Amino acid sequence: xxxxxxxxxxxxxxxxxxxxxxxxxxxxxxxxxxxxxxxxxxxxxxxxxxxxxxxxxxxxxxxxxxxxxxxxxxxxxxxxxxxxxxxxxxxxxxxxxxxxxxxxxxxxxxxxxxxxxxxxxxxxxxxxxxxxxxxxxxxxxxxxxxxxxxxxxxxxxxxxxxxxxxxxxxxxxxxxxxxxxxxxxxxxxxxxxxxx
Ligand SMILES: CC(C)(COP(=O)(O)OP(=O)(O)OC[C@H]1O[C@@H](n2cnc3c(N)ncnc32)[C@H](O)[C@@H]1OP(=O)(O)O)[C@@H](O)C(=O)NCCC(=O)NCCS
Numbered sequence: 001x002x003x004x005x006x007x008x009x010x011x012x013x014x015x016x017x018x019x020x021x022x023x024x025x026x027x028x029x030x031x032x033x034x035x036x037x038x039x040x041x042x043x044x045x046x047x048x049x050x051x052x053x054x055x056x057x058x059x060x061x062x063x064x065x066x067x068x069x070x071x072x073x074x075x076x077x078x079x080x081x082x083x084x085x086x087x088x089x090x091x092x093x094x095x096x097x098x099x100x101x102x103x104x105x106x107x108x109x110x111x112x113x114x115x116x117x118x119x120x121x122x123x124x125x126x127x128x129x130x131x132x133x134x135x136x137x138x139x140x141x142x143x144x145x146x147x148x149x150x151x152x153x154x155x156x157x158x159x160x161x162x163x164x165x166x167x168x169x170x171x172x173x174x175x176x177x178x179x180x181x182x183x184x185x186x187x188x189x190x191x192x193x194x195x196x
Contacts, residue, residue: 034083036119038126041080041091046071048088049080052109058144059107067093077103077131079123081114089114092123096133102186103133108147124154136160136185139167141178148183155185 041049046068053061070078074095081090090110097104105127110120128136136154140147155162167182 034085034114036081036083036089036114036122038079038081038123040075040130041071041078042075043068043072045080045088045091049091049093049109052088052091052111053107055111056109059109077127079127079130081110081119081123083114087111090119090123092120092127094127094131096131097137100135101133102135102137102184103128103131105136105138105151108150120150121153121157124150125157128154128158134187138183138185139180140183141180143178151183151185158185159188160185161188 046066047064049071050061050064050067053059053067070093071080074093077094077096079092080088083089088111091107092105092109093107094103094105096102105124108120108123110123136151138151140151152162154160163184165182165184166179168180170177170179173180
């Protein structure tokens with residue numbers, strides 16, 4: 001099996017590309033020192049996702065096995081971002097909710113070395129494009145300003161509405177965990193008729 005650090009580059013889903021070849025352009029970081037390739041993960045990428053989740057400290061890091069299995073079974077609704085030197089610097093995990101087909105974004109993580117350059121937004125756009133869903137849902141704790149901003153901007157870019165509801169509180173998550181609010185992102189016209 002290819003070690004995650006040596007995984008070959010994957011197709012980027014960055015919006016602008018090479019007009020001659022049609023190849024998408026890789027995303028670049030804030031200082032332009034690195035570019036990033038964003039693509040659907042393979043099981044070996046789960047090891048890097050797990051490492052990033054543990055190192056982020058603010059995320060609920062699941063087991064290494066959980067991330068590896070996730071990359072096998074939910075690859076179409078997840079992405080990993082690699083720097084041009086092969087280092088994994090971000091990921092998004094998601095799944096299609098069986099109840100309504102919405103793309104539920106579970107975790108978004110960007111390595112501190114790559115933050116502030118729009119990488120999380122690009123990964124969200126990429127996973128949205130490849131998932132083929134019509135709605136997005138996510139849960140965010142009230143103290144996570146960057147994540148709230150990230151999803152609000154996503155809704156703006158895609159001309160969709162974003163609404164917030166209470167979801168899980170300390171009765172389920174425990175007193176040590178902030179409550180998780182549910183954010184519903186969907187087409188403007190459809191939302192006037194209510195969520196399905
Ligand atoms: C949240 C996270 C994924 C954002 O990654 P990122 O690549 O730096 O995000 P982006 O550069 O795409 O920025 C998205 C928006 O959030 C804003 N933002 C970033 N950090 C912020 C902060 N600390 N406070 C407020 N807004 C912030 C950005 O300015 C940007 O908005 P803008 O386009 O209006 O400028 C990253 O900080 C992270 O991995 N945090 C730890 C894990 C986590 O909390 N994940 C989310 C919950 S699952």
